Amino acid sequence: MKINIIIKSFVCLVIIFFFSYPALISQAAPTAANSLDRLKNVASFGGYEAATETSAAGIVGTVIKAFLGVLGLIFIILIVLAGYNWMTAAGDEQKVEKAKEEIRRAIIGLIIIVGSYSIWAFVLEKLIKK
Numbered sequence: 001m002k003i004n005i006i007i008k009s010f011v012c013l014v015i016i017f018f019f020s021y022p023a024l025i026s027q028a029a030p031t032a033a034n035s036l037d038r039l040k041n042v043a044s045f046g047g048y049e050a051a052t053e054t055s056a057a058g059i060v061g062t063v064i065k066a067f068l069g070v071l072g073l074i075f076i077i078l079i080v081l082a083g084y085n086w087m088t089a090a091g092d093e094q095k096v097e098k099a100k101e102e103i104r105r106a107i108i109g110l111i112i113i114v115g116s117y118s119i120w121a122f123v124l125e126k127l128i129k130k
Contacts, residue, residue, distance in 0.1 A: 078102065082099045083103070
């Protein structure tokens with residue numbers, strides 16, 4: 001039953017992303033140079049400097065950020081599924097306790113994710129950028 005809910009949730013997410021994609025793109029597709037100029041303008045307005053070269057530390061940092069972002073997304077999915085299971089328990093104490101335990105585990109996972117991000121940010125700031 002749980003696999004069935006996961007599959008249905010995944011299909012719903014794919015449908016939502018598929019149909020929302022046209023709303024997210026602009027009417028006229030910009031050229032690559034035009035897009036790069038827009039990004040540089042946004043970066044300079046935000047107070048960031050243009051990147052001059054890509055280092056190994058920068059690549060590793062990007063990979064770690066992407067991985068931690070995916071873990072955060074998994075956390076949200078787990079919380080939503082546990083909440084759904086709790087709301088549909090219909091008074092069954094065993095299902096409610098199982099949902100509570102899933103929520104506890106997801107929160108512990110979130111604490112681990114935030115902690116690992118903090119350690120990564122500290123190492124990047126203090127050791128790599130010296």
